Amino acid sequence: MGYKLRAGVSFCIAGERPIFLDRYKDRYFALAPEREAAFLGLLGTPASDHGPTSVTELIDAGVVQEDRLGEGICACNYDEPPISSLWDRDVPSSVPATANAAASLFRAIRGLRVANLPSVLTAIENRKHALAPSGRPDDSEVLARTAVTFRALGKVIASHNRCLPYSLAIMDRLLRQGVSADLVFGVAVRPFVAHCWVQHRGAVLSDRLEHVRLFTPILVI
Template sequence: MSYRMANAVSYCEIDGQLIFLDLESDRYFRLSEALEIRFRAFVQTGETSPNALAELATHRVLVDAQDGELLPRSFALATPHHSAIEREDSSARTALLAVPEVAAVVAYFRSQLRSQRVPLLRLIARASAYRQRHTGHRRGLCSETDLLRAVEAFTRARLLVPIEPRCLLDSLSLLRFLARRGLYAHLIFGVSMDPFAAHCWLQTDDLVLNDSVGNVMAHTPIRTV
């Protein structure tokens, strides 16, 4: 049997340690030292012992090479150098007009994230498909001015929505808010160690949309959607 990385699984390396994210089971994990060595061998050469391959498949790191995919493969974005929330570019009136829409989209994603019927992988796949439908192939054609104004309107309106902020909740909500305006953004998951912490944010090229550059740089990207 031939294997490949599970589409729902991605990983990064921090201080010589591999950290894995499984979106299907919504968990972060590490492998044993011995299994990590075998996984590195698989990544470098595509080969390892049959027993190791089977064990990696048991941990859902590898899957049958014929299995289908729900999401595009993760990829690297530019190192962030700018932050949209550290700029001011829209009017308070624009933000006020956006409150009903922002309240609705935040409430929607809160209910979806709380639901046990919608796995995180499926929810993110739907968000990615929604973005594709509304932005098409305009990934690199977004006006930065339009992007900054939309982010500022969302950020100000979000302050008036009485739902506790959460990075995943607000990133998914902003992703949809931008997509409705034909504006493309990437959803990035990141982790940090000592102590372990998981985070996510939106980014376009080297522009962070809903976080500060300093906070984003404190996390190592593990998945880009």
């Protein structure tokens, strides 16, 4: 009998430790040493010398479940490392465009108050899946214009500690224009910090490159 991650759970290796995100419960967590050793054992990764912990405890903790289809356990593997950021360009934005971005931001903030995060993420997934493959020549213009507009907004309404509503607002603006991007959640340790950003291929649309590179992706929508 094999095992796989429980539905809604993803993880990454950050600071040589597995860090987990349960999107259905909207929480990040790590495991106690013995459970962590047992989990790493499931990955085939050499574990430190802690006492044995039954896989049953990992199941009871909501980390893994039985796998009858051979899916196995894999860390988040985002194959688009960030190589540039449209926020690193100091390009002016018009007042009307910035005002529209502010309206999108406030809608995102309100949406997080009236709906839980799992439903918000599911809605984004559904909207992305409904988009036809694009690759249109004007996509790059939409991406650049959107990034520039929200960067300008960030000078008025600080984006610090608002990475989630900013990212959701940018995703909404892009999807409304038929352009897809990735909503990336990442973590850093010592101390633990969680972050999220919007990325299209290797280009970051909602933060500076040097900041995003501090985080290890744990979930990509």
